[in-house]
Amino acid sequence: MSSVYRTLSKSSGKEVEAEDKSNGASGGMKKNKQRVLILSSRGVTYRHRHLLNDLAAMLPHGRKDVKFDSKSKMYQLNELAELYNCNNVMFFEARKGKDLYIWFSKAPNGPTVKMHAQNLHTMEELHFTGNCLKGSRPVLSFDATFESEPHLKVIKELFLHMFGVPQGARKSKPFLDHVMAFSVADGKIWIRNYEIREVEKVKGDDKESEEPATNKGKKSKFQQDKDTDVSLVEIGPRFVLTPIVIQEGAFGGPIIYENKRFISPNHVRSDLRKAKAGRHNARAEQKREGLGRKAELGLLGKGELKDKSGLDTRELFA
Amino acid sequence: MLFPENDDEWEDESDDEAAKKFSKKGKKSKKAVAIADEDDESDSDSDSEGGGGFGLDLARLDESDSDSEIEEPENDEEDDEEEEEEEEEDIDIDDISINGSDEDEIRATMRVRETINNKDGLLAALKRIALDTSPSVPFVFHQSVVSSKPTADAIPSIDDDLVRELAFMNQALEAARFARTQLRKEGVPFTRPTDYFAETVRSDEIMDKVKAKLIEEATSKKASAEARKLRDLKKFGKQVQVAKQQERAKEKKATLEKISLLKKKRKDGASSALGAHEADDLFDVAVEKELKGNSSGKKRSFSAGEGGDRGDRNNKRQKKDSKYGFGGKKRHVKENDKTSAGDISGFSARGMKSSGPTKTGSGPGRGAKKPFKAPRLGKSRRKAGGK
Numbered sequence: 116m117s118s119v120y121r122t123l124s125k126s127s128g129k130e131v132e133a134e135d136k137s138n139g140a141s142g143g144m145k146k147n148k149q150r151v152l153i154l155s156s157r158g159v160t161y162r163h164r165h166l167l168n169d170l171a172a173m174l175p176h177g178r179k180d181v182k183f184d185s186k187s188k189m190y191q192l193n194e195l196a197e198l199y200n201c202n203n204v205m206f207f208e209a210r211k212g213k214d215l216y217i218w219f220s221k222a223p224n225g226p227t228v229k230m231h232a233q234n235l236h237t238m239e240e241l242h243f244t245g246n247c248l249k250g251s252r253p254v255l256s257f258d259a260t261f262e263s264e265p266h267l268k269v270i271k272e273l274f275l276h277m278f279g280v281p282q283g284a285r286k287s288k289p290f291l292d293h294v295m296a297f298s299v300a301d302g303k304i305w306i307r308n309y310e311i312r313e314v315e316k317v318k319g320d321d322k323e324s325e326e327p328a329t330n331k332g333k334k335s336k337f338q339q340d341k342d343t344d345v346s347l348v349e350i351g352p353r354f355v356l357t358p359i360v361i362q363e364g365a366f367g368g369p370i371i372y373e374n375k376r377f378i379s380p381n382h383v384r385s386d387l388r389k390a391k392a393g394r395h396n397a398r399a400e401q402k403r404e405g406l407g408r409k410a411e412l413g414l415l416g417k418g419e420l421k422d423k424s425g426l427d428t429r430e431l432f433a
Numbered sequence: 434m435l436f437p438e439n440d441d442e443w444e445d446e447s448d449d450e451a452a453k454k455f456s457k458k459g460k461k462s463k464k465a466v467a468i469a470d471e472d473d474e475s476d477s478d479s480d481s482e483g484g485g486g487f488g489l490d491l492a493r494l495d496e497s498d499s500d501s502e503i504e505e506p507e508n509d510e511e512d513d514e515e516e517e518e519e520e521e522e523d524i525d526i527d528d529i530s531i532n533g534s535d536e537d538e539i540r541a542t543m544r545v546r547e548t549i550n551n552k553d554g555l556l557a558a559l560k561r562i563a564l565d566t567s568p569s570v571p572f573v574f575h576q577s578v579v580s581s582k583p584t585a586d587a588i589p590s591i592d593d594d595l596v597r598e599l600a601f602m603n604q605a606l607e608a609a610r611f612a613r614t615q616l617r618k619e620g621v622p623f624t625r626p627t628d629y630f631a632e633t634v635r636s637d638e639i640m641d642k643v644k645a646k647l648i649e650e651a652t653s654k655k656a657s658a659e660a661r662k663l664r665d666l667k668k669f670g671k672q673v674q675v676a677k678q679q680e681r682a683k684e685k686k687a688t689l690e691k692i693s694l695l696k697k698k699r700k701d702g703a704s705s706a707l708g709a710h711e712a713d714d715l716f717d718v719a720v721e722k723e724l725k726g727n728s729s730g731k732k733r734s735f736s737a738g739e740g741g742d743r744g745d746r747n748n749k750r751q752k753k754d755s756k757y758g759f760g761g762k763k764r765h766v767k768e769n770d771k772t773s774a775g776d777i778s779g780f781s782a783r784g785m786k787s788s789g790p791t792k793t794g795s796g797p798g799r800g801a802k803k804p805f806k807a808p809r810l811g812k813s814r815r816k817a818g819g820k
Contacts, residue, residue, distance in 0.1 A: 147564060147574060147575070169634075172634050173634060221562050224561075225558060225561075226555075226558040226562070238634070238635055238639070239635075239639055242642075242643050242646050243643070244643060244647070246633045246634060246635045247633060247634050248625065248631050248632070248633055248634070249632045249633055249634050250632075251625075252576055253576070254576050254577075254578060254609055254612040255576060255577040255578065255608075256577075256578050256580065256604055256605045256607070256608030256609075257577060257578065257579045258579075258580055258583055258584045258585070258604060259579055259580045259581065259582055259583045259584070260583045260584070260585060261579065262579060263583075265550075265552045265555035265556050265559065266555050268555070268556075268559050269555050269559045272559055272562055272564070273562075275564060275566070275575065275577050276562070276564070279576060279577060282573055288631060289622055290622055290623065290624065290629070291576075291613075291616065291623050292625055294606075294608055294609045295605075296601050296602075296604050296605035296608070298584040298585075298600070298601050298604055299583070299584070299585060300584060300585045300588050300591055300597065300600075301585075301591040305597075305601060307598075307601050307602070307605065309602065309605050309609075311609050311613075313624055343624075345606065345609045345610055345613060346606075347602055347606050347609065349602075350634065361555065361558075363554055363558055369551075369554070370549050371549065371554035371555050371558065372549060372550055372554075372555055373548050373549040373550070374548070375548035
């Protein structure tokens with residue numbers, strides 16, 4: 116009996132020690148406390164709304180709010196964030212009922228990143244087989260390119276705050292089953308979400324089979340830990356962000372970065388229209404020139420040749 | 434075309450190009466050059482102000498923290514300048530007729546703007562909000578992984594969907610592996626136990642939909658594959674049928690040839706071998722009979738041999754055909770001609786007295802007993818019999 120007690124007390128003592136250690140470690144640094152206010156402007160399409168819902172479902176530390184009814188007075192979002200006790204704001208701004216801009220902002224005092232979202236595909240419309248727990252903490256996978264430029268570093272930090280679920284968040288689940296990937300390609304940020312599936316590793320060596328079967332039960336557990344490999348299955352959503360501008364404050368303040376390679380979708384559309392109009396103009400011009408040439412040769416209507424030469428048959432045999 | 438790799442080059446090139454193009458255009462060259470000059474001026478101005486891409490940064494490096502207050506008016510000025518430039522350029526572009534590849538270049542020149550990339554400001558902002566993600570901090574705290582090499586390197590063309598997605602997935606996979614080992618090391622639960630049930634991000638309804646879609650896809654694929662197989666089989670079946678027919682025809686031809694060869698041999702044997710005359714004679718008769726039978730068959734009916742494919746006609750039909758005739762000319766068949774009229778081979782005085790003709794009535798001691806005359810045979814039979 117005493118031996119049992121001893122072992123118990125020993126183990127509990129160890130646990131206490133371990134806890135102390137962990138506390139000591141965490142006490143040294145700030146606790147990661149993040150809350151994200153997720154909301155959209157008026158005039159979002161169903162696709163934008165579904166994307167917002169998908170993201171909200173993945174963020175247990177998020178607070179979804181009703182549509183915000185102003186595009187000019189964005190600073191009001193700060194008050195809203197304060198009201199809801201949030202220190203991050205993710206604001207979906209829809210324009211013209213088709214273009215989506217997403218603002219990522221640290222609420223009280225910046226910075227703010229404005230991005231243009233393209234190629235949106237929601238979880239529902241992508242028929243991927245992956246699935247994950249609601250509120251499990253994702254592994255955030257960043258492209259190495261994020262470390263190369265200051266503005267990308269800022270963007271990465273914002274993503275880390277908003278998409279990374281802080282440890283011990285209220286509704287978070289204790290296991291890890293998905294990865295969010297952020298990659299930079301072609302000047303844009305591509306976001307993907309994958310489920311982590313553990314699969315049996317393909318055995319290449321015969322070591323296991325040679326071992327005696329006496330401690331099989333023990334071994335199977337061991338195997339489960341060691342001999343699985345990770346495979347990924349996509350869950351969705353998919354979207355691509357183009358950073359446009361970074362402001363120093365939260366929805367205000369000086370602009371500290373501007374992407375000159377960003378072309379507004381309005382420009383793209385107007386260029387397309389202009390190109391089309393240009394085609395028509397060119398054709399009209401050609402027609403006019405052709406008419407002019409004909410007129411010069413006197414082939415239009417009854418008009419006669421302008422200058423009759425003396426050798427014209429009508430002159431000669433008049 | 435619109436996005437060259439190096440931004441600095443881009444600006445320079447576009448300016449040069451613009452200048453070149455404008456100078457090309459004969460009439461408008463004056464105005465254009467003036468604009469180009471203005472461009473240069475504005476560039477130099479902005480440089481001197483510290484407004485240009487990297488010049489700005491250097492200038493800001495020198496300046497102190499009160500930067501942010503001064504910045505705003507500067508930006509405004511720049512914006513104004515930009516607007517002016519753009520306006521002027523717009524007018525010019527309206528005059529110039531746009532055609533072909535020039536269009537792109539002009540558009541590109543329109544898009545060149547003064548950009549802001551205040552690296553100090555960015556780094557300061559970053560410092561203000563940064564979480565500690567150094568290796569000394571436990572991985573559970575942040576759970577973020579930076580990939581070992583840029584993903585863009587693995588993507589040769591951004592339009593190639595498969596390669597691109599694979600690159601993204603590889604990046605994520607690397608992170609997942611790293612995270613797993615790291616978390617195992619820190620003793621944090623990673624894998625979800627099989628008996629742990631909780632709400633998932635995608636509801637069961639949606640997953641059912643996905644499953645249904647997958648099943649539908651699989652079944653449709655299977656169905657189409659089966660249909661294709663059937664189609665192929667049909668095509669192949671036709672080939673088989675044709676081959677069989679050909680084979681049959683060949684076989685038939687071969688047997689006929691064999692028969693004719695046999696006949697020829699027999700004939701030759703009859704003509705050459707005089708020694709065994711009697712036997713040959715017997716043989717000859719048989720052959721002759723056979724031939725006759727064949728020929729008569731040809732005339733009267735399609736016997737089994739001649740019918741070819743229709744070899745197995747039913748017996749009744751065959752009988753009837755042989756009785757009433759089938760095919761060939763039906764008129765004048767039974768008419769008498771000179772020879773038949775003169776043919777009195779069927780007549781015998783004795784027969785007239787007692788009984789029917791002895792030729793046809795072939796039975797020993799039959800003639801005397803028969804009370805009635807046998808019916809007259811058809812012409813060919815009679816002929817055959819006569820000979």
